[in-house]
Amino acid sequence: MSAGKTSVLKKQIILLLQQTSTDNNKMPLARSLLSSLALVMPAQSVSGTNPDGLYCHVYNRGIEHKIIFNDEQDYNVFLGYLKEYLSAPADPESSKKVFSIRGRAFRGTPHQPKNYFNKIELVAYSLMPNHFHLLVNLKQKDALQGFIRSLCTRYSMYFNKKHQRTGSLFQGPYKSILIRDETCVLHLTRYLHTHGASSYPEYVGTRATPWVKPAAVLSYFARTKTDTFKGVRFYKDFVEKYQPGPKEIELLEKITLEDMTKQFESRLQAKNKPDVGTRIKASELLAASGIFLILLALGVRNIMGSTAKITPAPSPTPIVLSETADVKTPKTMLIIKITDGSESVNIRQKPTVGSNKIGEAKEGDTFEFVSVNSGWYEIKLADESTGFISARYLEVMPEK
Structure with missing residues (x-):
């Protein structure tokens, strides 16, 4: 790809990103174009x-x-x-210790x-x-x-x-x-x-x-x-x-x-849920646009x-x-393991400590795994909704 064509494409991308700020429906097109260009851009000058x-x-x-x-x-x-x-x-002198052998005291460095x-x-x-x-x-x-x-x-x-x-x-x-x-x-x-x-x-x-x-x-x-x-x-x-x-x-x-295929499938399934239809916020759109431009430059x-x-x-x-695809994948189950003496752990609405508490889980409770998000497990609840529990309190159950 010549430098001239690259410059033209960059201008088209920036224009497209500006358009998406007023028309969120064009975001998938911008995302697809930018991500593919980021992967095929010539690297000779980078x-x-x-x-x-x-x-x-x-x-x-x-x-x-x-x-x-x-x-x-x-x-x-x-x-x-x-x-x-x-x-x-550590400094060799500071790591030396006194030890005794057959009643005689010695000062030396233990095996490190x-x-x-x-x-x-x-x-x-x-x-x-x-x-x-x-x-x-x-x-x-x-x-x-x-x-x-x-x-x-x-x-x-x-x-x-x-x-x-x-x-x-x-x-x-x-x-x-x-x-x-x-x-x-x-x-x-x-x-x-x-x-x-x-x-x-x-x-x-x-x-x-x-x-x-x-x-x-x-x-x-x-x-x-x-x-x-x-x-x-x-x-x-x-x-x-x-x-x-x-x-x-x-x-x-x-x-x-x-x-990565299984993770890709789970994301697609989540996107196809009828209750997931929130519009992209302007701040998120701006962040995504900047990310694409950085990846494009690299x-x-x-x-x-x-x-x-x-x-x-x-x-x-x-x-x-x-x-309409119906793909059956084996369920991954998680079990609660509390090691800090607490009677229960909180189930949060979002993967943050400050998020709303929507329930509690006790030692030995099991949940179906949905996804992982920055140290939190997303789990399926009894009413088919989902919540988040810190990964430190959950273990993956061995497959039977």
Whole structure:
């Protein structure tokens, strides 16, 4: 595509976006056009590679899809190991301790776990009951294998001892994929931050964790020339309001190491519900428009799979449902697990703590899974309506 044609297309896109501000019915057309252009724009003039290292997405799942995070303590222990590996090592003198051998006192440094500070940076993470995702920046290429092996082995030993089990905890060697494109990184962080216990609070400024590094991703939103689409607020809109199209879903299937088809189907089914007919608000339209322009400017470049740790497989063909399609999918059930001593947990109208309380759930109650939204599970209630419960109080029930 020539520079002249690209300039003309950009003007047409901006004009189309301006028109949608007064005619919301044209938004699907703008969304489709912009998302497809974002994926086919030439990247020769876009500086999208990471000069300071390589982005790598790492994924591992429990053996036979079994739970690997059974309660809040399990999540905290796993995150604690990440903190030890990725934080600056303690001063050797300050870590020395006095110990005795056969009545004689000695002062020395206890055995310390390996440290990967300045070798690996954690960009984003998502922990689900039966699997985990890590997006890392490899400062030293050969550090990844030792880091993940040590992390998984150490956590497996903890989990087996605590829950009195033996054998493998994970289904096998971890999977990983190298990502050389900024747009892919943006889409992947959005995906991770809408699932399970994640690094989303670090991105929106509600939690500070020195060993989680959101700056590189947030800097993409600072490159736009207009202040309207800059900063943390706009990233929040990107995560919570942006709806990926078929092209983005196809892209995510390549980099998430999971099947996105089922999630795509559930979104289509939700859109086809007769009671879902709210018009797009002007603020949401403006946010979506800005997101598309940023993605358009970044473009999409090469994705290179790590052949050492991932076996290439054909991507599933996305299923597009018609309005009359009747697709039966197995139900995923969730069970309430309360670990903080409370008698019950609140069911909220929306996935926020400040949302209206519409009910309560007690230990052992079960619900049908609907979706995941930024650390909240959307569940189906007895009257066929839906509500939200914090992911920390729910576990996925094993399939029978």
